[in-house]
Amino acid sequence: MENKNNKLDILRHSTSHILASAVLDMFPEAKFGIGPTVEGGFYYDFDLPRTLIPEDLPILEEKIRAIIKQNLAFEKKQIDVKKAQELFKKAKQPYKVELIKDLVKEEKATLRQAQGKKVTIYKTGNFVDLCRGPHIDSTGEIKSDAFKLLKIAGAYWRGSEKNKMLQRIYGTAFENKKDLEAYLKKLEEAEKRDHRKLGKDLDLFSLPELAGGGLPVWHPKGAVVRQTIEDFWKKEHQAKDYKLVYSPHIGNINIWKKSGHWDFYRENLYSPIKIDTEEYLLKPMNCPFHIFVYQSQTRSYKDLPLRYAELGTVYRYERSGVLHGLTRVRGFTQDDAHIFCTPEQLSEELVRIIEFAVKMLKVFGFSDYDIFLSTRPEKFIGNEKIWDKATKALKYALDKTGLKYQIDPGEGVFYGPKIDIKIKDALDRAWQCTTIQVDFNLPERFDVSYIDEKGKKQQPIMIHRALLGSLERFIGVLIEHYAGAFPVWLAPEQVWILPIGSRHKEYALKVAEALKQQNIRVVVKNENETIGKKIRDGELQKIPYLLVVGDKEISAESVAVRERGKGDLGPIKLDKFIEKIIDEIKIKK
């Protein structure tokens, strides 16, 4: 069906056809959906008489190998739309018939009355598919040992939950066995880095069953990471003239009726809580509270821009099936801020924010990202003129920073256009974190104002922005990015001191005290274990520095340093080591 024309995609898409052919062999009554390539492979959707089980995959792989061996040609044919309709109707392929119908519709819209319309079909053995191509010439071009079926999943026909759910088989194919193996290894590596697994192994957080879905608790070590990020974040914001504020976790339902969230965002809100005679909601957003702070006084144009920042915890209903570790939860803390400014200040503020975001992400080791500018969606508030103006301001700001970006049409929020930054982690996977949204809806609804130079009341523009997104998601991503081996400044435990024997305990405590004086997070491992065991534990816990101390170190006032990833560095004078680690903890900006 859909196709990018590079060699690997053609190979993969052709493999998906062969998979379909193998499925047809297994289930003669199978109905076919679509079988496009996706990042890393391909899939094909089927409507089958029974549910597939994992054991079916090796059987299908065998069948695919048999087809490859036969070296069947991919025969391309242009046929009349009408004929194609009949062909697939006769073959009892309702999904294909539907696709042809839509193809015709599409063409009419663009080419009016295009006539003599043809569609392309491809035939491989007994399997005929509606497909634009291109394909490889024959099945023999696929290497028997360079493809693999990966998993079975449910997927709605044409991606809509109103439609029937089909069974999807994911697979991948490569030009040779080596590439396939490298790919599978990468998947394995991703699994090893999974923040849910590392969260358990490194004792960072957990999702207690009794707490309910998507509600994590932070263990002491995870809390250190979070606290360190929060402290850094607050300091940076204060330095950039943001004012830190706090707001409550619930609020009167009238706030959200006024803001429009009750109407536009209902499916993400939790049911109201009755308190006395009023109804309250768990807050899904921090913005109204920041508006209240703004409105606590009459504001002058001289006060603007006014920037309020808060690590604000919000609660949003997420469907049970989408919850995922720390990256998709039901209660999360946004590193939120709202900026009130005049229309003239908008562009400059946006530039400041984009630069701030990029700088912030860099501190955490993310320097590769994709930037998206999302424009007006179908469901929106306000008039088109003001949308255009805001979109232009965002574009202007992006152009001024010189960063590359793409337009994501129709993906804006209901109250305004936005810029999203998706960071790429160590495995090149994209994660959305930063979001910058221009809002002209809330100032209007809450009648937010300032007094201009002429003493006249004006409406400010409001910018919503989160740089890290949410602390939960961001730390989840960080864990995967660093594979749990946090840089020294973030590591929950920065140094372990390992006395060789019990007579070295006293010196170990002395060293620990010296490090603690410098606010270094240090643990003395006094357990009755061999040094080998302690080192193993330290490595598994990804501790940046393991300091072995014994007789030699005591007499030399030194420590034997083992650095994570570098092994034994040998003895270093204690003062020198302290200097080294202090230097390393300074966040490099």
Place this chain on the structure above:
RNA sequence: GCCGAGGUAGCUCAAUGGUAGAGCAAUAGUUUUGUAAACUAUAGGUUGGAGGUUCGAUCCCUCUCCUCGGCUCCA
């Protein structure tokens, strides 16, 4: 929410229609260790929860909660 797979000790996993076992971790003792796992012993479980079938359920059935792979959605 939907399709599918699961839930057994803190962790990783085993077993059975007759109320469960290993390794690691924990605890105690022995050992005093020089760069990735010392030795011995002890303790640890309403088999996610509720109901049902059965003489008897961890196992079979129903419901529910949670987790996992996807779909859809998203910070």
